[in-house]
Amino acid sequence: MSRLTRWLSPSTVVRAHCDLPCGIYDPEQARIEAESCYKIIEKYQANSDSTYRTRAIAIKEERAELVKHHLDVLWHDYFKPEHLEKVPKLHEMFWNATKQVSKVKASTDLADAKKLLDQIDEIDAAWKATGGAEKTRVVKQPA
Amino acid sequence: MRPAIEPGDWLLVDPRVRNWPAKGSVVVFHEPDTDELAIKRVTAGPRERVSFAEGYLVLGDDEAWLTADADSAATAELGFGQPRDSRNYGPVPIELLVGRAWFRYAPLGRFGRLRRR
Numbered sequence: 419m420s421r422l423t424r425w426l427s428p429s430t431v432v433r434a435h436c437d438l439p440c441g442i443y444d445p446e447q448a449r450i451e452a453e454s455c456y457k458i459i460e461k462y463q464a465n466s467d468s469t470y471r472t473r474a475i476a477i478k479e480e481r482a483e484l485v486k487h488h489l490d491v492l493w494h495d496y497f498k499p500e501h502l503e504k505v506p507k508l509h510e511m512f513w514n515a516t517k518q519v520s521k522v523k524a525s526t527d528l529a530d531a532k533k534l535l536d537q538i539d540e541i542d543a544a545w546k547a548t549g550g551a552e553k554t555r556v557v558k559q560p561a
Numbered sequence: 562m563r564p565a566i567e568p569g570d571w572l573l574v575d576p577r578v579r580n581w582p583a584k585g586s587v588v589v590f591h592e593p594d595t596d597e598l599a600i601k602r603v604t605a606g607p608r609e610r611v612s613f614a615e616g617y618l619v620l621g622d623d624e625a626w627l628t629a630d631a632d633s634a635a636t637a638e639l640g641f642g643q644p645r646d647s648r649n650y651g652p653v654p655i656e657l658l659v660g661r662a663w664f665r666y667a668p669l670g671r672f673g674r675l676r677r678r
Contacts, residue, residue, distance in 0.1 A: 426571070426666070426667070427571065428571050428572070430598065431598070432589050432599055432600045433597060433598065433599050433600070434562040434566065434599065434600050434601065434629060434631075434644070435592070435597070435599055435644070435645040494643075495642065495643075
């Protein structure tokens with residue numbers, strides 16, 4: 419690079435960001451975090467120690483946020499308009515599930531966490547109906 | 562930001578903030594969710610109404626709506642997903658704007674003023 423070019427070259431780089439999707443999607447990620455919420459509520463109810471209970475609530479909050487994140491990624495990045503033909507209630511399913519995550523955040527009722535697991539299973543069925551693991555996972559080596 | 566800006570373009574940025582963000586201009590700003598410097602076009606300014614999530618929202622007195630020129634087909638061609646802009650992170654507070662990109666001085670084949678839309 420000549421001295422002039424070096425002198426003229428910009429000192430700051432800015433980016434026009436786009437998502438760079440890896441193409442790996444699986445509702446199992448959301449389910450594992452939702453199972454954590456379920457188990458934490460169980461443990462919360464079985465323990466009366468206030469410090470333990472405070473920690474349990476804080477951890478449930480974190481896990482629930484991860485459920486929401488994983489559901490959002492599936493909703494925004496994996497599912498496409500053409501999938502609505504196979505799953506006409508897709509938006510409603512995600513709307514209800516993400517609302518349920520907010521409920522689980524605020525709740526220590528096991529039934530709320532169970533309902534969330536069931537809703538994620540419905541999303542899992544939609545994922546499978548539209549391609550599932552065959553399209554969005556890397557094949558594991560046989561055991 | 563294709564076709565207005567291509568990767569590797571060298572741009573002049575005007576840091577004066579009076580009378581802007583003007584709708585249609587290209588601005589450099591700190592992304593609200595990452596704080597990284599990014600470049601997008603102002604598609605709506607303070608107090609304007611924008612479509613959002615099958616409804617609309619009205620921008621505040623100190624907010625702008627910044628979007629990419631490239632559509633998802635153009636970004637897919639380059640191997641990317643959806644453009645990341647106000648449709649992901651919502652309105653951008655004006656205090657995060659750094660300046661208006663107004664002139665491209667390299668490459669020479671694309672030398673000239675950046676047009677507003």
